[in-house]
Amino acid sequence: MSTTETKKANVLLLGGGAVGTIAALNIETGGLGSVTAVLRSNFKVVQEEGYIIESVDHGKLKGWKPTRVVNSVPDVVKESLPPFDYIITTTKNLPDIPPSLTSLIAPAVTPGHTIIVMVQNGLNIEKPIFASFPTNIVLSGVSMIDAHEGRLGEILHEEHDTLFLGAFNNPTINDPSRELAEAKKFIEIYNAAGKSTVHLSEDVAFARWRKLVFNAVLNPLCAVLGLDDARIRLAGGGSAIEGLVRPAMREIVETARRLGHNLPEEIMDTMIHCDPMDLYLKPSMQCDFEKGNYMEYEYLVGEPLREAEKIGVPTPTLKVIYEICKALQWRIMEERGLVVVPPKRVL
Amino acid sequence: MSTTETKKANVLLLGGGAVGTIAALNIETGGLGSVTAVLRSNFKVVQEEGYIIESVDHGKLKGWKPTRVVNSVPDVVKESLPPFDYIITTTKNLPDIPPSLTSLIAPAVTPGHTIIVMVQNGLNIEKPIFASFPTNIVLSGVSMIDAHEGRLGEILHEEHDTLFLGAFNNPTINDPSRELAEAKKFIEIYNAAGKSTVHLSEDVAFARWRKLVFNAVLNPLCAVLGLDDARIRLAGGGSAIEGLVRPAMREIVETARRLGHNLPEEIMDTMIHCDPMDLYLKPSMQCDFEKGNYMEYEYLVGEPLREAEKIGVPTPTLKVIYEICKALQWRIMEERGLVVVPPKRVL
Structure with missing residues (x-):
C-alpha cells in the first residue's frame, strides 16, 4: 500500500449513485484519498455541472465533483496509470446480467496491490472476485445509509451514513490479521472527515x-x-x-x-x-x-x-x-x- | 319446475360478460328459455345497441339482445313477478369484496323453486348459496369457453363452447337423483340450439x-x-x-x-x-x-x-x-x- 501522510490514496469508485457519491464525498473531504469516479447514466450531467447534494451529514452542495470523473473503467496497464490503491464498488450487483463485475473492474485491478472494497449487499458477493483476483484483499461494506439519486446527479441523503466495514477472508491470501489491518486503514480514510460512522465489522457474515x-x-x-x-x-x-x-x-x-x-x-x-x-x-x-x-x-x-x-x-x-x-x-x-x-x- | 313444451323457462342471468352472453345466446336460440340479463358496466350500451358478437359457434351478430335487459336484480316479491325457474351466475365470484353473491341474487330467488346455476370457477362456491338458500337446487357449471368482452358489449368467442354441467349436492335437500334430473333438464334447455357441447358432469368435484x-x-x-x-x-x-x-x-x-x-x-x-x-x-x-x-x-x-x-x-x-x-x-x-x-x- 502506498498511502502515506504525504500521498493520498488513489481510489477508483465504480458506481456514482447515491451510496457511491456519499462515499466519495467522505473520502475527498477527509483529505486522505482522491477519487476517480466511473459514472454511467449520470456521467454527462456530473462532468458538466457536478453533483447537487443535499446531505444530512455534509449539508447542501452544488456542483461538487470528485477529483476525476470518467465514463469507463481505466486500464492501468494500457494507459500506464499509477495503480489504484482501492476500488470501491457501489453498483447494483447482478451476476445474471452481463457484463460481470469482475470483467468490469479487471482493467483497473493491480494484482497483489489493489484493495477491492465491496459496498454492495448480499451473500457470497466476494466469491467471483476471489476467483478472478486471488491475490487481492477484498473488504466488505454493509451500508445502512438512506440515500437516493432523484434526477441524474441529484443526491438526497436523509439518514446519517453508517457503514459496517470489515474484511472478507480471501483463502489464497489466508492472512486474516493483514486483511483486518487493511480494513482499519480504509476506515481511517473513509472516516477522516468525521462525517460518517464506520463500525469495524469483525464478523462480516453476521x-x-x-x-x-x-x-x-x-x-x-x-x-x-x-x-x-x-x-x-x-x-x-x-x-x-x-x-x-x-x-x-x-x-x-x-x-x-x-x-x-x-x-x-x-x-x-x-x-x-x-x-x-x-x-x-x-x-x-x-x-x-x-x-x-x-x-x-x-x-x-x-x-x-x-x-x-x-x-x-x-x-x-x-x-x-x-x-x-x-x-x-x-x-x-x-x-x-x-x-x-x-x-x-x-x- | 314450470318448464313445459308451451312455456319457456324463465331465466335470470347475472353477469352479461362473455361467458354469460354466450350462455344467454344458446338458451334463447334453442327456444326453450327466455333470458332476463342483469348487466352492470355494459348495461347502457347493450340496452341501446345490443351486443356485437363474433362467435365460433353462432357466427357474427350485431345488435343481439336477450329477451330482457335490466340493470339491477329484480325483486320478485316486491315487483309481483313470476318466479325465476333458473338464475345463472356468470360473474366473477369475490367473497372478500362486498356485496356478496348471495345478497345480490336473494331478491330473485324463490325458495324451493328457483334453480341456481353457478357457471363460476373455484372450490366450495356452493357453500354460501346452500347456507342462504337451503331449499334450492344448485347446479355446477365449469366452462371451457374461451370468450372475452373487448369493448363494452363486444363479445369475441374463439373456442367452441364446452360446458361441464352437473349438480352440487345440497345437504338439506339430500336428493341427488332429483338434482341430477334437474341438471339434465337444464342441459336440454342450454343445448337445444345445438351450438354448444354440454357434458353431463356426474362428478362435479372432479x-x-x-x-x-x-x-x-x-x-x-x-x-x-x-x-x-x-x-x-x-x-x-x-x-x-x-x-x-x-x-x-x-x-x-x-x-x-x-x-x-x-x-x-x-x-x-x-x-x-x-x-x-x-x-x-x-x-x-x-x-x-x-x-x-x-x-x-x-x-x-x-x-x-x-x-x-x-x-x-x-x-x-x-x-x-x-x-x-x-x-x-x-x-x-x-x-x-x-x-x-x-x-x-x-x-
Missing part, C-alpha cells in the same frame, strides 16, 4: 446475514407486490406481514443460526419497522423494478436460499420469492431486449 | 379440481408475474414452469388425489400447454389485474389451500401464491377506495 433479514424478504416482496414498506405493513390488516414477510424472515434467521450467526429474535420486528410508517418509503428493489431496472435478487435471495438448501434448512417461502424474482427479471430482460420471444400469430 | 390445476396456479401466477401464458413457459428457459408452476400444480393434484379425485399425472402438462404458444393469451386473472379489477383468488386459490391444510397435504407454493394474491387484492382495494391509508408525512 453483518451480511443481519441485513439480509430485510434484503432477502422485504426488499423483493415490496417489488413483487408493488407495496411500499408502510403499505406492506398495512395490507390485509397485517396479513402480508404475518403470512409472507415473517415466515420468509424466519427462514433467513434460522439459516443464519444454523450457520453460526445468532441473529436475535427481535431482528425480524426491527427490520419490519425500520422505516417510519408515514414516509411510505420504497425499498431499492421496488424502485428498480418500477423503473424497469434489473433487480439484484441473486445475491439477496438466491445465495441465502442456496446456502439454506445446502445445509437442509426448509425455505419454502424464500424459494417461491426467488423463483418469482427470476421470472420478473426475465420479463425485464425481454423489455430491455436481452431476450427475444417468437412472433405472435396474426389471426 | 371437474372443478381438474380446472383448478390451471386456475389455482397459472391463472394467479400469470397475474402476479405479468407474464401471459406463453411467456410464463418461455421465462428463464422453463424455470418459471419448473420452479413455480409445476410445484404448485403438484400440490393441487396431490390434494385432489387425497380427497379421492384421481387426476391423471398428465393433467399438469395438459394445462401448461392448453393454449397455443404463439397466441400469447392472458388468463382471466391477469386481464383483471391489469385492468385494476379484483381477482377471484379466494375460490381459486384460497379454498383449495384450506382443503389441503385441513387434510395435511403440504402446500408451501400455493400458500405463498395465496398470500401474494391477498396482498395484491388489498392494493386494488386501496386503488379503488375500499381501504384508506393514513396520510403521508410532509417533510
Whole structure:
C-alpha cells in the first residue's frame, strides 16, 4: 500500500449513485484519498455541472465533483496509470446480467496491490472476485445509509451514513490479521472527515446475514407486490406481514443460526419497522423494478436460499420469492431486449 | 319446475360478460328459455345497441339482445313477478369484496323453486348459496369457453363452447337423483340450439379440481408475474414452469388425489400447454389485474389451500401464491377506495 501522510490514496469508485457519491464525498473531504469516479447514466450531467447534494451529514452542495470523473473503467496497464490503491464498488450487483463485475473492474485491478472494497449487499458477493483476483484483499461494506439519486446527479441523503466495514477472508491470501489491518486503514480514510460512522465489522457474515433479514424478504416482496414498506405493513390488516414477510424472515434467521450467526429474535420486528410508517418509503428493489431496472435478487435471495438448501434448512417461502424474482427479471430482460420471444400469430 | 313444451323457462342471468352472453345466446336460440340479463358496466350500451358478437359457434351478430335487459336484480316479491325457474351466475365470484353473491341474487330467488346455476370457477362456491338458500337446487357449471368482452358489449368467442354441467349436492335437500334430473333438464334447455357441447358432469368435484390445476396456479401466477401464458413457459428457459408452476400444480393434484379425485399425472402438462404458444393469451386473472379489477383468488386459490391444510397435504407454493394474491387484492382495494391509508408525512 502506498498511502502515506504525504500521498493520498488513489481510489477508483465504480458506481456514482447515491451510496457511491456519499462515499466519495467522505473520502475527498477527509483529505486522505482522491477519487476517480466511473459514472454511467449520470456521467454527462456530473462532468458538466457536478453533483447537487443535499446531505444530512455534509449539508447542501452544488456542483461538487470528485477529483476525476470518467465514463469507463481505466486500464492501468494500457494507459500506464499509477495503480489504484482501492476500488470501491457501489453498483447494483447482478451476476445474471452481463457484463460481470469482475470483467468490469479487471482493467483497473493491480494484482497483489489493489484493495477491492465491496459496498454492495448480499451473500457470497466476494466469491467471483476471489476467483478472478486471488491475490487481492477484498473488504466488505454493509451500508445502512438512506440515500437516493432523484434526477441524474441529484443526491438526497436523509439518514446519517453508517457503514459496517470489515474484511472478507480471501483463502489464497489466508492472512486474516493483514486483511483486518487493511480494513482499519480504509476506515481511517473513509472516516477522516468525521462525517460518517464506520463500525469495524469483525464478523462480516453476521453483518451480511443481519441485513439480509430485510434484503432477502422485504426488499423483493415490496417489488413483487408493488407495496411500499408502510403499505406492506398495512395490507390485509397485517396479513402480508404475518403470512409472507415473517415466515420468509424466519427462514433467513434460522439459516443464519444454523450457520453460526445468532441473529436475535427481535431482528425480524426491527427490520419490519425500520422505516417510519408515514414516509411510505420504497425499498431499492421496488424502485428498480418500477423503473424497469434489473433487480439484484441473486445475491439477496438466491445465495441465502442456496446456502439454506445446502445445509437442509426448509425455505419454502424464500424459494417461491426467488423463483418469482427470476421470472420478473426475465420479463425485464425481454423489455430491455436481452431476450427475444417468437412472433405472435396474426389471426 | 314450470318448464313445459308451451312455456319457456324463465331465466335470470347475472353477469352479461362473455361467458354469460354466450350462455344467454344458446338458451334463447334453442327456444326453450327466455333470458332476463342483469348487466352492470355494459348495461347502457347493450340496452341501446345490443351486443356485437363474433362467435365460433353462432357466427357474427350485431345488435343481439336477450329477451330482457335490466340493470339491477329484480325483486320478485316486491315487483309481483313470476318466479325465476333458473338464475345463472356468470360473474366473477369475490367473497372478500362486498356485496356478496348471495345478497345480490336473494331478491330473485324463490325458495324451493328457483334453480341456481353457478357457471363460476373455484372450490366450495356452493357453500354460501346452500347456507342462504337451503331449499334450492344448485347446479355446477365449469366452462371451457374461451370468450372475452373487448369493448363494452363486444363479445369475441374463439373456442367452441364446452360446458361441464352437473349438480352440487345440497345437504338439506339430500336428493341427488332429483338434482341430477334437474341438471339434465337444464342441459336440454342450454343445448337445444345445438351450438354448444354440454357434458353431463356426474362428478362435479372432479371437474372443478381438474380446472383448478390451471386456475389455482397459472391463472394467479400469470397475474402476479405479468407474464401471459406463453411467456410464463418461455421465462428463464422453463424455470418459471419448473420452479413455480409445476410445484404448485403438484400440490393441487396431490390434494385432489387425497380427497379421492384421481387426476391423471398428465393433467399438469395438459394445462401448461392448453393454449397455443404463439397466441400469447392472458388468463382471466391477469386481464383483471391489469385492468385494476379484483381477482377471484379466494375460490381459486384460497379454498383449495384450506382443503389441503385441513387434510395435511403440504402446500408451501400455493400458500405463498395465496398470500401474494391477498396482498395484491388489498392494493386494488386501496386503488379503488375500499381501504384508506393514513396520510403521508410532509417533510
